[in-house]
Each structure stands twice: as C-alpha cells, then as structure tokens.
Amino acid sequence: MSFIETVLQENARLCADIRAMPFNRALADGSLPQAVFQHYIIQDAHYLEGFARALARAAAGAPDAESVAQLAGSGAGAIAVERQLHGHYMALFGVDAQTFAATPPSPACEHYASFLLATAATRGVGEAVAALLPCFWVYRDVGNAIQATASADNPYRAWIDTYAGEDFDAAVTRMCALADRLAEAASPPEQARMRAAFAKSTLLEWMFWDSAWRLGAWPDTAATPPQMKGDPS
Numbered sequence: 001m002s003f004i005e006t007v008l009q010e011n012a013r014l015c016a017d018i019r020a021m022p023f024n025r026a027l028a029d030g031s032l033p034q035a036v037f038q039h040y041i042i043q044d045a046h047y048l049e050g051f052a053r054a055l056a057r058a059a060a061g062a063p064d065a066e067s068v069a070q071l072a073g074s075g076a077g078a079i080a081v082e083r084q085l086h087g088h089y090m091a092l093f094g095v096d097a098q099t100f101a102a103t104p105p106s107p108a109c110e111h112y113a114s115f116l117l118a119t120a121a122t123r124g125v126g127e128a129v130a131a132l133l134p135c136f137w138v139y140r141d142v143g144n145a146i147q148a149t150a151s152a153d154n155p156y157r158a159w160i161d162t163y164a165g166e167d168f169d170a171a172v173t174r175m176c177a178l179a180d181r182l183a184e185a186a187s188p189p190e191q192a193r194m195r196a197a198f199a200k201s202t203l204l205e206w207m208f209w210d211s212a213w214r215l216g217a218w219p220d221t222a223a224t225p226p227q228m229k230g231d232p233s
C-alpha cells in the first residue's frame with residue numbers, strides 16, 4: 001500500500017468526522033452565521049501565513065529542483081489564491097485591516113501553524129510534507145463533499161469553488177505524489193514519523209474548524225482572572 005493509501009485508511013474515521021462537523025454542514029447548506037465565517041476567515045488568514053512559511057522551509061530541504069519548485073510554488077499560490085479569497089470575504093463582511101490586526105490567532109490556529117513551522121524547521125522533508133499534506137487533502141475532501149450538495153446561490157460559493165476547483169485538485173494531487181515519493185525513499189522509522197505527522201495535522205484541522213464554530217479565542221484574563229488549578233479559594 002502507498003503512503004497516501006495508508007494514511008487515508010488510518011485517518012478515514014477522522015476525515016469523515018471532519019466532513020460532518022457543524023461548521024461544514026452549515027457551510028454546505030448556506031446557514032453558517034456570517035459572524036462565524038467572519039471569525040473563521042480572520043483566523044484562516046493568520047493560519048495561511050504560517051502555512052506558507054512552513055512550505056517555504058520545507059522547500060529549502062526538498063531533495064531535487066522539481067520538488068523545491070513545487071513546495072515554494074504552493075506557498076506562493078496559497079498566498080496569492082487563498083489570500084484573494086480571504087480579501088473577497090473580508091470586504092464583503094466589512095472586516096477592515098484594523099479589525100484583522102487587532103484579532104490575534106486563536107489557540108487552535110496558533111497551535112496548528114506552530115506545529116507546521118516547527119516540523120518544517122526541525123524535522124526532515126518527509127515529515128514536513130506529511131504534516132503539510134492534510135492542509136491540502138482535507139480541504140479538497142471537504143470542498144468536494146460540500147460542492148456535491150451546495151446550492152448555486154450558497155453565500156459561501158467562492159470558498160466552495162476554490163477548494164472543489166480544478167487548480168486546487170491539481171495541487172493536492174501533486175502534493176500526494178511528492179509524499180509518496182518521499183515515503184518510498186524513507187526508512188521505516190521515518191515512515192512512521194511521517195504517518196504520525198499526517199495524523200497530527202488532520203486532528204489539528206478538526207480542531208481548527210471546531211474552534212471556528214465556537215469562536216475560539218484566548219481567555220480574557222484582564223476581564224476574568226482564570227481560576228488556578230489547586231487554588232484553595
């Protein structure tokens with residue numbers, strides 16, 4: 001079995017859970033509250049910067065010129081295409097530059113972007129690509145599932161068309177092929193680390209959507225001091 005077939009089998013249940021998450025069901029039927037999508041798009045814009053940095057770090061360690069160009073090109077593409085999508089929704093929903101700058105990455109967003117960057121900066125390229133792969137694969141999977149049921153006038157049509165579109169599909173297929181090539185050349189312990197990195201990122205995808213649905217944010221310690229564990233009061 002190839003690396004892709006293995007990790008898709010190992011993570012099939014989690015991927016199905018992601019497709020069925022409240023955020024994605026509401027995105028599909030167009031009922032997702034605007035405030036929730038607004039929160040998501042701000043977080044995703046933060047995430048995307050870390051994702052593109054991680055792709056650039058992975059590119060630097062890629063084994064040949066073709067894979068350097070592929071990973072660096074995916075980073076540039078993410079900034080160009082997905083940022084344009086974010087810009088479209090931010091303008092539509094009235095999110096200005098000040099609101100964006102005043103909204104920090106949520107814990108889930110920061111954790112995911114930090115994991116990608118740390119993996120790309122400190123682990124081998126196989127592990128880095130395996131960690132980055134769910135960002136491609138899960139979004140195509142969710143985009144295609146939503147596309148199958150969404151109406152033409154769904155307010156999130158531009159998002160759906162991006163992730164269910166041909167260009168994104170081609171980028172996902174190329175990334176899967178690269179992961180398979182790297183896994184074939186990897187030792188069994190490296191292959192195990194690649195599978196673990198894929199599973200962790202898939203879980204972080206789940207956490208990102210869960211956080212977006214709940215408008216996840218850092219505790220406001222100025223307003224309500226957090227209760228300390230073991231605090232006798």
Ligand SMILES: Cc1ncc(CN)c(N)n1
Binds near residue numbers: 047134136
């Ligand atoms: C959290 C997340 N994961 C993946 C993608 C698709 N690049 C995204 N835009 N945001």
